[in-house]
Amino acid sequence: MSAVKIENLRKVYRVGEEKVIALDNISMTMDYGEVTCILGTSGSGKSTLLNMIAGLEKPTRGNIELFGRNIVKLNERQLARFRQHYVGFIFQSYNLLPALTALENVALPLIFRGIERKKRERMALQMLDAVGIKTHAKHRPTQLSGGQQQRVGIARAFVIKPKIIFADEPTGNLDSRTTAEVMGLMMKITRENGQNLVLVTHDSNIASYADRIINIFDGNIDQSQLIKRS
Numbered sequence: 356m357s358a359v360k361i362e363n364l365r366k367v368y369r370v371g372e373e374k375v376i377a378l379d380n381i382s383m384t385m386d387y388g389e390v391t392c393i394l395g396t397s398g399s400g401k402s403t404l405l406n407m408i409a410g411l412e413k414p415t416r417g418n419i420e421l422f423g424r425n426i427v428k429l430n431e432r433q434l435a436r437f438r439q440h441y442v443g444f445i446f447q448s449y450n451l452l453p454a455l456t457a458l459e460n461v462a463l464p465l466i467f468r469g470i471e472r473k474k475r476e477r478m479a480l481q482m483l484d485a486v487g488i489k490t491h492a493k494h495r496p497t498q499l500s501g502g503q504q505q506r507v508g509i510a511r512a513f514v515i516k517p518k519i520i521f522a523d524e525p526t527g528n529l530d531s532r533t534t535a536e537v538m539g540l541m542m543k544i545t546r547e548n549g550q551n552l553v554l555v556t557h558d559s560n561i562a563s564y565a566d567r568i569i570n571i572f573d574g575n576i577d578q579s580q581l582i583k584r585s
Contacts, residue, residue, distance in 0.1 A: 357384040357385060358386060358422055358518070359408060360419075361384070361419050365381075365417055366403055377403040377574050379573075379574040379575050380417075381574075381575070388549045389566045390545060390566045391551070391567045392554040392556060392562040392564070393405065394556060395557065399574070400573070400575075401571050402523060403574075409438070409442055424437070441517055441518045444522075445508050445512045445523070446525070449496070451504055452496075454495070456492065456493050456494060456495055457492050459479075462475045462479035479492075479510070479514055482513060488506050491503060501533065505533075509544070513548075516548065517550065519553065520550060520551070526558075534560075534561075542564055
């Protein structure tokens with residue numbers, strides 16, 4: 356059984372009287388523990404595909420199974436609970452809360468798990484240590500560099516030990532050296548924990564980290580470019 360199974364996925368938006376086809380009859384799978392890259396230019400449909408797989412948007416048609424569960428059939432409350440337990444997110448713009456310290460930002464998802472304060476702070480501190488910025492635990496986002504903020508974002512995504520992590524242009528705001536550091540860090544944690552990582556990017560250099568590269572163009576997968584790396 357595949358970790359992710361997508362069948363006949365279609366997403367159509369209405370803009371006035373016009374229909375815009377964002378995704379057009381996509382079918383694909385992802386193996387357990389696989390790093391998958393969805394590669395495409397701006398407007399290709401790659402972020403829409405990520406949102407569908409992550410359960411952030413409902414498809415117009417088709418099915419999406421994550422770890423044996425069809426998330427298309429879940430209501431909003433069920434989807435929220437599913438994401439809390441199975442899914443982590445890493446964003447291009449970091450999405451840290453400016454009023455919270457690095458430690459508090461990382462601990463935030465654990466609050467929704469009902470984990471008591473001392474334990475969640477201990478777990479958050481361990482993750483900050485794992486990403487190399489334990490000494491910045493009390494710093495707020497404005498006191499951190501872009502690379503440091505993204506490390507906090509990575510720690511926040513991984514602290515709940517999700518089965519799958521979605522990273523949408525995770526290095527888009529970083530220089531080349533910091534990009535290499537951040538990608539190496541994500542790959543290390545993912546491999547050690549046997550998790551699935553889905554990267555969405557327009558950058559072929561980022562795609563080179565993946566086990567499987569899925570090229571998307573105008574809402575369609577170019578099947579000839581679907582590569583499984585050994």
